[in-house]
């Protein structure tokens with residue numbers, strides 16, 4: 052039995068067919084790469100039911116207000132070194148227009164986390180690595196502050212683990228985090244990950260300083 056199955060919430064993918072994208076050369080390469088990893092129809096939009104309250108669906112440009120509001124909270128972006136700060140409406144609009152465009156994220160690797168009213172409250176992402184390291188994917192996530200401490204991200208990560216390990220190619224998931232991000236560490240531990248690099252010195256540069264990192268990983272049972 053796998054590590055996560057004892058408390059794994061079975062994902063319920065709901066298929067919707069997206070309009071066929073106008074491929075650019077760059078996006079064609081990315082799609083082909085992902086298609087080799089994710090054994091799903093490239094035009095399928097995958098939705099997951101995590102719990103009675105929480106679903107995972109594609110991002111939408113209309114999520115701009117929610118994303119902007121949630122990322123005003125410094126605590127949310129602090130441990131994500133690529134996240135702009137201060138975070139503006141323009142950042143939210145640009146990011147959502149890009150990642151929500153038909154065909155940009157197919158097969159799908161990024162999901163909006165939504166509450167029971169379908170408002171966007173966070174993001175989870177699987178980033179498959181390039182060959183010859185394409186047997187692994189990085190998992191990343193953030194959740195709006197008012198929703199923290201309710202077990203939501205642990206359930207979301209478990210759902211993503213289940214989905215990722217359904218793909219024959221993926222045998223390793225990893226998550227580099229700030230060593231100071233104890234909440235994220237706890238989420239990963241509760242989802243079955245273990246520390247494989249306890250101290251990556253000066254792994255991050257954020258707010259004008261270097262910060263130590265730590266890496267967690269989860270290996271698929273044979």
Ligand SMILES: CC(C)(COP(=O)(O)OP(=O)(O)OC[C@H]1O[C@@H](n2cnc3c(N)ncnc32)[C@H](O)[C@@H]1OP(=O)(O)O)[C@@H](O)C(=O)NCCC(=O)NCCS
Nearest residue numbers: 127130192193194199200201202203204205233234235237
């Ligand atoms: C980290 C984050 C995803 C956690 O999501 P969440 O839904 O609140 O997590 P959960 O409720 O599933 O679990 C949080 C756990 O951390 C624990 N925790 C909370 N604050 C803590 C702290 N200061 N030190 C140690 N553990 C802490 C909680 O008690 C809980 O563990 P428990 O169930 O054993 O009690 C969310 O806070 C977040 O998005 N933070 C900002 C973005 C971020 O850091 N992303 C990750 C980048 S790697």
